[in-house]
Amino acid sequence: MKVIEVEGRTSEDATKKALAELGIKDASKVSVEVIDHGKSGIFGFGVSRPAKVRIYYNESNEDIGDKVREMINELFKKMELEGGVKDIKEGENKVYVELESKTGSGLIIGKKGKTLEALQFMVNLMINNLTGSEKKIILDIESYRDKREKALKKMSREMAQKVIKTGRPLTLEPMNPFERRLIHLTLQNDKRVTTKSEGQGIYRKIKIFPVNNRK
Amino acid sequence: MNYSELVAYMVKSLVDHPDQVEIREIEGEKSTILELKVTKEDIGKVIGKHGRIARAIRTIINASATKTGKRVVLEILD
Numbered sequence: 566m567k568v569i570e571v572e573g574r575t576s577e578d579a580t581k582k583a584l585a586e587l588g589i590k591d592a593s594k595v596s597v598e599v600i601d602h603g604k605s606g607i608f609g610f611g612v613s614r615p616a617k618v619r620i621y622y623n624e625s626n627e628d629i630g631d632k633v634r635e636m637i638n639e640l641f642k643k644m645e646l647e648g649g650v651k652d653i654k655e656g657e658n659k660v661y662v663e664l665e666s667k668t669g670s671g672l673i674i675g676k677k678g679k680t681l682e683a684l685q686f687m688v689n690l691m692i693n694n695l696t697g698s699e700k701k702i703i704l705d706i707e708s709y710r711d712k713r714e715k716a717l718k719k720m721s722r723e724m725a726q727k728v729i730k731t732g733r734p735l736t737l738e739p740m741n742p743f744e745r746r747l748i749h750l751t752l753q754n755d756k757r758v759t760t761k762s763e764g765q766g767i768y769r770k771i772k773i774f775p776v777n778n779r780k
Numbered sequence: 781m782n783y784s785e786l787v788a789y790m791v792k793s794l795v796d797h798p799d800q801v802e803i804r805e806i807e808g809e810k811s812t813i814l815e816l817k818v819t820k821e822d823i824g825k826v827i828g829k830h831g832r833i834a835r836a837i838r839t840i841i842n843a844s845a846t847k848t849g850k851r852v853v854l855e856i857l858d
Contacts, residue, residue: 636793643786644844672843683839690833691793766830 567697572615576602579618595622629698630655664706674709721748724773725758734774745771783814795822811851
């Protein structure tokens with residue numbers, strides 16, 4: 566539940582203004598509390614006071630998808646990137662957004678997915694701030710997430726093999742929490758190695774240890 | 781490429797006082813400097829924990845700047 570306060574000439578006027586601002590068409594979706602009915606000066610005499618209302622509203626979930634689409638298309642336009650939103654699927658806690666771009670998908674993904682990650686982070690923050698929605702927005706393009714997941718699993722297994730063979734621990738490059746979790750999960754059933762995360766923040770990385778030769 | 785507009789769009793959607801967001805674009809030969817000014821209370825909202833938000837904004841700007849071959853620097857003034 567969110568609250569805003571709006572002033573207007575009359576309380577009806579203020580309510581209308583508030584609904585327009587929130588982009589809510591159905592007035593029955595909100596509850597209105599009139600704080601001040603206001604006072605109009607007669608023929609310019611006397612002190613006029615604007616009416617003030619307080620609106621309680623729930624950010625309806627149906628609007629989130631549309632807002633996300635609008636925001637991403639606007640961002641792409643401002644970034645001078647060709648493309649936009651291809652498809653949006655809304656789950657209970659998540660919004661999956663599939664992007665498309667004929668010429669710019671590499672740019673949108675960025676090195677090791679850095680740009681896609683930044684875009685996702687920003688869109689989440691902006692939508693959260695503007696609508697109060699707590700749904701997690703996930704951006705994907707050309708099944709990048711799936712491909713990256715498979716590549717990480719494969720890479721981590723290969724690295725584990727190397728650790729087993731040499732008996733020496735290996736440190737992987739820094740990764741975000743999701744990617745680290747994926748690797749911990751991929752290797753947790755392999756009894757010949759253990760995994761640990763080391764370092765702080767964006768520099769946090771996984772180290773794979775051989776089981777017999779653990780330090 | 782209008783970087784100010786891109787940054788303004790993102791920053792104004794984050795802060796409590798969008799009307800007090802100021803951006804100055806200083807264009808050089810090889811790089812463009814963007815000076816961002818927000819109210820004191822909003823500074824944390826554009827920097828984020830460990831500079832996470834500032835970093836994301838910079839990453840997005842740099843992705844847009846790749847084509848032009850120019851370096852774009854975002855500075856947050858206080």
